[in-house]
Amino acid sequence: MCVCVCGSGRECWESSPCMEIHESSPLASIAYHSPKSIGLDSEYNGHRQAPAVCVSESPCEYDMSPNQGMLTPTEEPPVDAEFSQVDLNEWYPRYWACMQHFLNQGQYSPQVQALAAFVNIRLPYQRSTTPVIGFPNPQNMDSRVEGTYNAPSLRPFIRRLIVTGYDTPSVLQAFFGDDWQAGVGCVCKQERINYLFTAKSGGWTSTKAAYDMLPDEQTPFLRPLREATEEELRIAESRWRVDAPTSPWLAAYVDLFAGRETQIVIYSSLEAQATYPGIDDDEFVSILRASRESLEQARAQLLALLSHVKTYMLPDYLSSIQSTGSCPIPNNLGRDPASRHSGLIPAPPPRAFLIGNLHTGLFSLLSASGDYTHSDPVPGLRVHRFDDPPYVKYLFRGQDFVIDSPDSSDSSNSPDRAPAPLPDGFRFTDKGGRIGVQPHQYDLIRFRTCVPRSRGTLTKLPGVTIYSDRETQLQPHLSDSSDAAENSADRAPLGEMPIAWAFLGIDGSLATLHVEPGYRGQGLALNVSKEAMRRGMAEGGIWRDRGEEGEIWVHANVLESNTASRRVMEKLGGDIGWTCTWAVVEYDI
DSSP states (O other): EEEEEEOOOOGGGGSOOEEEETTTTTOOOEEEEEOOOTTTSSOOOOGGOOOOOOOOOTTTTOOOOOOOGGGGTOOOHHHHHHHOOHHHHHHHHHHHHHHHHHHTTTTOOOHHHHHHHHOOOGGGGGGGSSSOOOOGGGGOOOTTTTTSSOOOHHHHHHHHHHTTTOOOOEEEEHOOTHHHHHHHHHHHHHHHHHHHHHHHHHHHHHHHHHHHHHHOOEEEEEOTTOOOOHHHHHHHHHSOOOSSSSOOOEEEOOGGGTTTTTEEEEEEEGGGGOOOOOTTTSSOOOOEEEEEHHHHHHHHHHHHHHHHHHIIIIIHHHHHHHHTTTSSSSSOTTTTTTGGTTOOOOOOOSSSSSEEEEHHHHHHHHHOOOOOOOOOTTTTTEEOOOOOOEEEEEEEEGGOOOOOOOTTTOOOTTTTSSSOOOOOOOEETTTOOSSSGGGHHHHHHHHTTTTTTOOOHHSSSSSEEEEEESOBBBBOOOOTTOOOOGGGGGGGOSSSSSSSSEEEEETTTTEEEEEEEEGGGGHHHHHHHHHHHHHHHTSSSSSTTTTTOOOOOEEEEEEETTTHHHHHHHHHHHEEEEEEEEEEEEEEO
């Protein structure tokens, strides 16, 4: 089993060397803790672009001239909180006062020199070219005299202190003097927000690269922003524009050992921008809305994922099949009672992958034409089968399935709450009072579906059954089951059989819904579906931890041509989300 994601790399920050400043003095001794290993490969650089980082020496989009009158009438100062309170005429002299303290005193302080060496940044007097040994006399600051003075910027030092976690008041005071808040306080605020924005834009590697100073003053480590405030987080988030161009990313869940069940589930960030055509449209297929460049990137990511699975995961799976003598295509179809009927979906070839819940827009990228219905796969790819027409994805909100118990006045939705009432003559428990699917019922359930699911899978899925008072059905005589784990010795004795059932799948979907033909048309499909979703989404249920807040969702996939089941989903209150498919693909044949 494997989860492939394009991570941000933030988890690596915590494994950087941990340093602490003690506030007992303006710049106290450094406490160093041994570093843990740092995973530099956490970011998938092939799918990311280095973020655009603001490195200007002035506040973003702000004229830093000390003469405020130079602003034209059409220029508006920024409205961000860290900008709107800056009076340039008042700020500029204080900034130069901080510069004077830094050049004349701060850079010669042993504590400042020690910290600068530790965070790998040269002080102005240490520069090999044009060193600055002190603040110049006023006559040497005449900008009309060429080459008389090259004022250093304080921002590189502020940035280095921020990203290493040393932007504490005592450190800033030691560097820039007692009046540092008035002189460089606003600069610190700007750079702290820039750091948040940079980290959000890229991963650990690209963030570190953005703060390296070449050739030899690289940032030795990164630490999370020290004591980030809610206002800083809000401003950084507001700058993360929804319409800003970003590279698509891909995440996948891979379990080849699922065999003939779903082996891969894939999600692309482009799915969030997908559109869904109306029910009356000629082509009932969801497509991706993105630029040609983004679609090409997503296609490359898909092929890279399939190549990775084939190269690094498929050999172990094939080796396991050979060593155990098992095969996803069973040789005992004639003996397996759940495989006798011809409608069972065939298993994928051993070297092919069964991809489930695949967005139709994403599947279309595997076609050379980009069209869902055209079976012209890109070179090196073979599509054994896919669903045409596709499945329709229905989404259900958990709050729609909270049912109050008649004798309860609270708002709890525990699984122990009373279910929705059934029509007379039907019940959710067997004659022994047991709730849910019983082991002796698995073969019947498997026999009634075209989707191959093992008994082991069914034992993991939360299910709900409905029984009839009018008759007691006995277990079918399926005594010739052959699997060692599924032979007659492992099955319970004959017992009462349900007339309707529903399961929630391991992916949170309403995976199975069935009503025996003689009991259809009485609303039982609605009852059993609602109860399955209610129990799964109730507090403490499989899809909701106790105390968890926020919206809880369940989804269901119904073949577009299955109008009866789609009507059930609509009566349940399901909203159409998009279309998806189950596809069997083989890469690099």
